[in-house]
Amino acid sequence: MRKKIFIDTLGCAKNEYDSQNLAAQLLERGCGLADSPEDADILIVNTCGFIEAAKVESIEHIFSMAALKGESKKLVVTGCLSERYHEDLSKEIPEVDLFTGVNDYDDLPGLLLAESTGDKVQGEVEAVLPYRKRVFPEGTYTASLKIAEGCNNTCAFCAIPKIRGPYRSKRIEDCVREAEDMAAAGVRELVVIAQDTSYYGKDLYGKAMLPELLHELCKVEGIRWIRLMYVYDDGITDELIETIKQEDKICNYIDIPIQHVADSVLKGMRRKSTGDSIRKTIAKLRKEIPDIHIRTTILVGFPGETEKDFNELLDFVEETRIPRLGAFAFSDEEGTLSYRMDGKLDEETKNERVEVLMRLQSGISESLNEEKIGKTYEVMVDEAVDEEACRYLGRTRYDAPEIDDAVEFTGTTSHQPGDIVFVNVADSSEYDLYGEEVSHEFTK
Numbered sequence: 214m215r216k217k218i219f220i221d222t223l224g225c226a227k228n229e230y231d232s233q234n235l236a237a238q239l240l241e242r243g244c245g246l247a248d249s250p251e252d253a254d255i256l257i258v259n260t261c262g263f264i265e266a267a268k269v270e271s272i273e274h275i276f277s278m279a280a281l282k283g284e285s286k287k288l289v290v291t292g293c294l295s296e297r298y299h300e301d302l303s304k305e306i307p308e309v310d311l312f313t314g315v316n317d318y319d320d321l322p323g324l325l326l327a328e329s330t331g332d333k334v335q336g337e338v339e340a341v342l343p344y345r346k347r348v349f350p351e352g353t354y355t356a357s358l359k360i361a362e363g364c365n366n367t368c369a370f371c372a373i374p375k376i377r378g379p380y381r382s383k384r385i386e387d388c389v390r391e392a393e394d395m396a397a398a399g400v401r402e403l404v405v406i407a408q409d410t411s412y413y414g415k416d417l418y419g420k421a422m423l424p425e426l427l428h429e430l431c432k433v434e435g436i437r438w439i440r441l442m443y444v445y446d447d448g449i450t451d452e453l454i455e456t457i458k459q460e461d462k463i464c465n466y467i468d469i470p471i472q473h474v475a476d477s478v479l480k481g482m483r484r485k486s487t488g489d490s491i492r493k494t495i496a497k498l499r500k501e502i503p504d505i506h507i508r509t510t511i512l513v514g515f516p517g518e519t520e521k522d523f524n525e526l527l528d529f530v531e532e533t534r535i536p537r538l539g540a541f542a543f544s545d546e547e548g549t550l551s552y553r554m555d556g557k558l559d560e561e562t563k564n565e566r567v568e569v570l571m572r573l574q575s576g577i578s579e580s581l582n583e584e585k586i587g588k589t590y591e592v593m594v595d596e597a598v599d600e601e602a603c604r605y606l607g608r609t610r611y612d613a614p615e616i617d618d619a620v621e622f623t624g625t626t627s628h629q630p631g632d633i634v635f636v637n638v639a640d641s642s643e644y645d646l647y648g649e650e651v652s653h654e655f656t657k
Contacts, residue, residue: 216326218246218247218325220232222259223261225261226357227408228259229357231292233356234318234346234347238322239322253286255287258271258278260292262292262296262376264546265545271292275306287325289312290306290312290313292314293315296315296316297548299312339381342359342382344387353398354399356402358406359407361410361413363378363381365412365416366409366483368472368483368484369550369551370482370512372548375548380412380416382418389430393433396436402436402440405427407443410423410441411447414426427441427463431462438610441463443468444468445469445486446490447490449494454502465611466610467507469491471509473522473526477517481517483550508613511526511541512543513563514562516543523566530574537616538578539616540570540571542564542567582641588637589638590610590638590646594607594634598621600627602623605622605623605624606619607634608620618645619645620636620638622634622636623648635651
């Protein structure tokens with residue numbers, strides 16, 4: 214009998230990528246994909262285990278699926294949480310039939326179809342990240358391309374290297390092959406991801422090869438936008454900046470995981486950056502690419518962060534006026550270097566600092582959006598607000614899917630997600646733009 218699989222994916226784009234690859238393997242072996250857990254024979258929860266909030270969400274989803282399991286369904290838990298805590302989970306949640314980790318996706322289909330049960334598979338870490346087939350939901354127009362797995366950085370607050378292993382790049386030709394698969398599936402926006410995209414190629418080619426990879430990806434027909442995520446500031450070279458300037462498909466947008474700017478905090482975090490290096494990188498980017506939109510994430514409340522350190526961070530945010538900035542409070546994660554550190558802040562102080570920072574950022578974002586009024590931007594349609602009235606939500610080239618600002622506009626005709634239009638901005642709010650379509654193209 215043809216088994217139907219339901220995959221519940223939590224966490225980041227890397228997990229979504231892994232689930233799409235797993236779905237492709239299952240389809241190749243004759244399985245079907247269920248639209249709901251009720252219709253499935255096998256339930257798979259692909260978990261996140263990065264910080265406490267993600268762990269809680271993953272456990273809630275596991276229990277939710279366990280309640281639907283009954284006697285006829287099989288429940289499998291995979292991903293980062295399962296990799297990190299499989300022994301504890303197997304004791305606490307006996308309803309789960311199989312726990313697997315982040316290096317076990319290739320083995321999982323065979324185990325499922327063989328009706329195996331038991332503890333975690335001990336998957337081996339591949340030396341080179343291979344080409345992966347993926348399954349995209351119908352209508353997919355934006356998707357991530359994972360160019361590497363793992364991480365060689367030793368940030369004190371992060372458990373990712375222990376979970377996902379050392380950095381392994383994917384060959385350029387295999388990245389291009391996957392990009393061609395994406396384009397054939399209707400993808401128009403390609404989001405380049407890895408734990409550290411700027412490190413790409415050092416393990417495989419002996420030097421950083423992100424610019425060379427980007428030039429090749431830009432040759433793929435059908436891909437219109439290419440977006441760079443998770444580029445560390447020490448990897449933003451003159452060559453990379455020139456590549457962004459040269460290639461029209463590459464959005465003038467870059468995600469730089471800054472985390473902090475106070476040197477004492479950065480040193481405690483074991484970051485390679487300094488406050489000065491971060492400021493210089495931002496200044497260089499803005500000089501060479503005046504309309505560059507930087508996204509970053511700030512970690513507030515790291516052990517030992519003083520009020521002076523936090524005020525320096527606030528001054529930096531006010532001075533640099535980064536268009537896309539988010540913040541989260543330090544999460545004390547066992548197995549990380551910071552777990553054993555002194556000087557930990559209480560939850561109230563950490564949360565208050567996040568609120569103060571985001572209030573400041575809200576005003577900055579509102580001011581920057583006001584400067585866009587009267588200007589025209591290329592916008593990718595995400596969804597219809599009111600199809601009969603031709604009202605839509607979309608994003609500019611300066612906004613990543615699901616995390617950045619939206620553009621609500623009235624169209625001149627009907628559109629589908631992935632269509633590209635040009636919108637004149639008439640109004641704005643702190644995180645959104647509002648306008649009217651002035652022209653469009655249909656090349657999807």
